[in-house]
Amino acid sequence: MNGISTDKTIADMARKAKAASRFLASTTTDTRHAVLHAISELLLAKKQEIQAANNRDLLAAEKKGLSSAMIDRLTLTDEVIAGMAQGIGEIIVLPDPVGEVSSMRRRPNGMIVGRMRIPLGVIAMIYESRPNVTIDAAVLCLKTGNAVILRGGSEAINSNIALASVLQQALAVCGANPDAVQVVSTTSREAIDVLLKQDEFVDLIIPRGGEGLIRFVAEHSRIPVLKHYKGVCHIYVDKDADLDQATPIIINSKVQRPGVCNALEGLLIHQAVAENYLPKIEQELVANGVRLLGCERCVALGKQIVPARDSDWGTEFLDLQLCVKIVDSVQEAQDYIDRYGSRHTEAIISENYTTANQFVANVDASAVLVNVSTRFNDGGQLGLGTEIGISTTKLHAYGPMGLEELTTRKFVVYGNGQVRP
Amino acid sequence: MNGISTDKTIADMARKAKAASRFLASTTTDTRHAVLHAISELLLAKKQEIQAANNRDLLAAEKKGLSSAMIDRLTLTDEVIAGMAQGIGEIIVLPDPVGEVSSMRRRPNGMIVGRMRIPLGVIAMIYESRPNVTIDAAVLCLKTGNAVILRGGSEAINSNIALASVLQQALAVCGANPDAVQVVSTTSREAIDVLLKQDEFVDLIIPRGGEGLIRFVAEHSRIPVLKHYKGVCHIYVDKDADLDQATPIIINSKVQRPGVCNALEGLLIHQAVAENYLPKIEQELVANGVRLLGCERCVALGKQIVPARDSDWGTEFLDLQLCVKIVDSVQEAQDYIDRYGSRHTEAIISENYTTANQFVANVDASAVLVNVSTRFNDGGQLGLGTEIGISTTKLHAYGPMGLEELTTRKFVVYGNGQVRP
Numbered sequence: 001m002n003g004i005s006t007d008k009t010i011a012d013m014a015r016k017a018k019a020a021s022r023f024l025a026s027t028t029t030d031t032r033h034a035v036l037h038a039i040s041e042l043l044l045a046k047k048q049e050i051q052a053a054n055n056r057d058l059l060a061a062e063k064k065g066l067s068s069a070m071i072d073r074l075t076l077t078d079e080v081i082a083g084m085a086q087g088i089g090e091i092i093v094l095p096d097p098v099g100e101v102s103s104m105r106r107r108p109n110g111m112i113v114g115r116m117r118i119p120l121g122v123i124a125m126i127y128e129s130r131p132n133v134t135i136d137a138a139v140l141c142l143k144t145g146n147a148v149i150l151r152g153g154s155e156a157i158n159s160n161i162a163l164a165s166v167l168q169q170a171l172a173v174c175g176a177n178p179d180a181v182q183v184v185s186t187t188s189r190e191a192i193d194v195l196l197k198q199d200e201f202v203d204l205i206i207p208r209g210g211e212g213l214i215r216f217v218a219e220h221s222r223i224p225v226l227k228h229y230k231g232v233c234h235i236y237v238d239k240d241a242d243l244d245q246a247t248p249i250i251i252n253s254k255v256q257r258p259g260v261c262n263a264l265e266g267l268l269i270h271q272a273v274a275e276n277y278l279p280k281i282e283q284e285l286v287a288n289g290v291r292l293l294g295c296e297r298c299v300a301l302g303k304q305i306v307p308a309r310d311s312d313w314g315t316e317f318l319d320l321q322l323c324v325k326i327v328d329s330v331q332e333a334q335d336y337i338d339r340y341g342s343r344h345t346e347a348i349i350s351e352n353y354t355t356a357n358q359f360v361a362n363v364d365a366s367a368v369l370v371n372v373s374t375r376f377n378d379g380g381q382l383g384l385g386t387e388i389g390i391s392t393t394k395l396h397a398y399g400p401m402g403l404e405e406l407t408t409r410k411f412v413v414y415g416n417g418q419v420r421p
Numbered sequence: 422m423n424g425i426s427t428d429k430t431i432a433d434m435a436r437k438a439k440a441a442s443r444f445l446a447s448t449t450t451d452t453r454h455a456v457l458h459a460i461s462e463l464l465l466a467k468k469q470e471i472q473a474a475n476n477r478d479l480l481a482a483e484k485k486g487l488s489s490a491m492i493d494r495l496t497l498t499d500e501v502i503a504g505m506a507q508g509i510g511e512i513i514v515l516p517d518p519v520g521e522v523s524s525m526r527r528r529p530n531g532m533i534v535g536r537m538r539i540p541l542g543v544i545a546m547i548y549e550s551r552p553n554v555t556i557d558a559a560v561l562c563l564k565t566g567n568a569v570i571l572r573g574g575s576e577a578i579n580s581n582i583a584l585a586s587v588l589q590q591a592l593a594v595c596g597a598n599p600d601a602v603q604v605v606s607t608t609s610r611e612a613i614d615v616l617l618k619q620d621e622f623v624d625l626i627i628p629r630g631g632e633g634l635i636r637f638v639a640e641h642s643r644i645p646v647l648k649h650y651k652g653v654c655h656i657y658v659d660k661d662a663d664l665d666q667a668t669p670i671i672i673n674s675k676v677q678r679p680g681v682c683n684a685l686e687g688l689l690i691h692q693a694v695a696e697n698y699l700p701k702i703e704q705e706l707v708a709n710g711v712r713l714l715g716c717e718r719c720v721a722l723g724k725q726i727v728p729a730r731d732s733d734w735g736t737e738f739l740d741l742q743l744c745v746k747i748v749d750s751v752q753e754a755q756d757y758i759d760r761y762g763s764r765h766t767e768a769i770i771s772e773n774y775t776t777a778n779q780f781v782a783n784v785d786a787s788a789v790l791v792n793v794s795t796r797f798n799d800g801g802q803l804g805l806g807t808e809i810g811i812s813t814t815k816l817h818a819y820g821p822m823g824l825e826e827l828t829t830r831k832f833v834v835y836g837n838g839q840v841r842p
Contacts, residue, residue, distance in 0.1 A: 022759065226816075248838065249839075251840075361447070376836075383528055418794065419794045
């Protein structure tokens with residue numbers, strides 16, 4: 001596909017998406033839920049076609065020599081498809097944020113002012129291998145009345161085209177504009193570049209994937225981007241920590257799922273408890289297969305802690321490795337987090353009222369936790385019902401983004417002839 | 422100033438601003454209000470120095486042959502300075518949004534989750550001639566615990582440097598970090614370019630000024646931008662309008678202050694009332710000095726309506742000119758607004774319940790109004806207490822931005838040993 005046709009195709013998709021977003025904004029929740037039900041049913045009814053397309057992707061992946069972990073994420077087994085269909089049911093039962101009017105008040109001149117929650121308009125998702133993101137993202141966007149343009153990874157292109165066909169059929173069956181969900185069928189990076197310039201039609205870009213993809217999107221986009229680059233999460237064990245509570249929290253944060261963004265990457269221990277506690281937690285972590293990289297004092301106190309290199313501090317290992325450091329105060333812990341953290345998830349273990357509250361107030365991260373595992377920084381766990389991603393930039397959303405974060409508020413004013421003096 | 426030193430200077434300012442923002446985030450409202458009081462007092466105490474600097478700008482402006490309107494906006498008279506000082510008092514009495522915890526709930530596992538309002542961090546304002554923006558923006562940012570980098574227009578450079586000195590003295594007097602407010606003292610556009618790339622340190626860019634400046638900022642920024650390009654605002658006079666109410670609303674919207682973004686630029690009239698109403702409103706508008714550009718049917722019905730050229734529809738005149746068009750339905754009015762509006766302010770005049778509600782629900786603009794003047798789309802008028810600008814993009818803020826829009830929310834979690842199953 002040459003440059004001109006990519007430009008035209010992507011711009012055309014964006015224009016159509018905008019028109020579809022106008023249609024969606026005027027639909028009721030019932031209409032949008034009917035579409036979601038139809039997607040769920042068609043996913044199961046068309047399972048064989050979807051899996052046939054998925055097999056073509058899997059064959060290509062094997063030829064390319066992709067890792068078994070990547071192939072695993074790419075595979076649409078019966079269970080994965082059933083899970084996708086069931087997940088839609090869980091989204092349908094969540095309250096619809098669109099249409100809510102809040103802060104409605106009468107002004108001194110008698111006019112009534114409120115703020116009405118409305119869809120954002122057109123959302124573009126740019127993501128890598130997992131084809132179930134295609135369904136998840138489409139469902140969350142449609143639930144909230146947004147049109148969506150999906151650009152998945154080249155490894156999943158056949159699967160994504162098959163899923164797009166299900167999505168558009170579901171829209172058509174319900175009499176809805178099928179342009180509400182469109183999948184970019186070219187896998188060139190040029191297509192992303194053109195998409196990032198459609199600021200006339202696209203309201204938000206959400207990239208999901210590796211840091212390289214996300215940096216590329218952030219640097220080239222003229223459209224607002226909600227993103228997080230990485231999760232370098234810490235736990236600070238205070239001098240006043242309940243150490244019996246600390247251990248299961250640290251183990252859960254590091255070991256339960258080390259490859260995700262809310263897993264623990266750095267452990268800070270107050271010097272007053274280090275001599276007693278460091279050997280204990282070292283033993284537990286090592287027993288769980290964790291390799292420890294520490295500061296000089298840690299190396300001296302521990303048995304199997306290797307000296308951390310400068311480049312280890314602040315690294316997102318996404319693996320069974322952990323940096324450990326002894327600090328002299330909560331202030332030093334906060335300064336360390338300020339320097340090496342990624343504004344994602346930061347936790348303190350402390351029974352001290354003042355220290356815990358100070359940490360919560362002063363640490364700059366999308367979620368600041370007291371006495372719980374870092375693994376809780378997740379839309380479902382925090383009570384949003386679902387999430388479409390996590391933002392570590394502060395505009396519009398900071399932390400997990402649920403349905404409400406896919407909407408905005410406009411001012412509505414009801415008067416009876418008021419003019420401005 | 423050469424490229425390297427601009428790069429270094431701006432990056433250094435951004436880094437210092439980030440450090441100051443950490444300091445500010447840990448201050449109490451009382452501390453920040455003490456700074457605002459000191460600014461107010463110093464503005465009056467240093468009036469002569471400020472006016473001496475302002476005079477240098479005024480002399481340069483006269484030499485350059487700037488318009489009298491521009492020179493007027495640049496002039497810091499005794500009254501303007503007194504007004505700035507008084508305005509600070511009005512900001513001090515507004516509630517401080519920082520620290521509010523909302524949506525606090527207990528999760529099924531017993532942990533308590535809430536969302537705490539925090540400052541954004543570092544805000545950069547890029548604006549044109551009016552030097553009072555320097556004080557306004559600094560005060561709103563400091564009130565909400567944000568550090569700010571101010572880059573005003575070259576015409577006001579001496580005034581801005583004098584005002585910066587007042588701001589930094591006020592910070593110093595109160596023992597606060599003076600880097601919390603910094604003014605870019607070079608007037609090169611290159612400085613803006615470098616500033617727009619400081620995404621590591623700056624959280625938000627707010628440009629205020631002409632469409633050219635705002636487009637430049639939006640296209641070159643790697644940092645989120647809150648902006649509006651222009652205000653092309655419409656009033657639709659429905660077939661069920663109370664026409665006695667319509668006239669003062671239209672006159673107020675168009676005539677009260679034609680040069681601002683919420684002034685009326687397009688009038689749509691339902692054909693069922695046009696024959697009766699158009700000649701009446703024409704007479705009123707013409708009596709108020711408004712030149713009318715109309716569709717063919719308007720030209721036929723009116724006496725002094727000249728045919729609009731294609732390029733007139735959707736133009737932001739900022740002057741006593743108005744486009745007038747007869748439409749056959751509320752749907753046609755909505756379609757017209759969709760095509761020619763700027764998502765700023767759109768109003769309907771109607772006594773019909775269904776029509777008014779349909780217009781409010783379906784029109785995409787930062788403020789949708791029923792039976793009131795478009796001039797009410799303003800932070801103060803809508804009850805925000807103040808405004809730092811108006812956003813016509815939907816992310817983070819849509820419409821006037823008050824103090825709350827200068828903050829974001831982080832998740833806070835209080836537990837007692839919870840881990841994720």
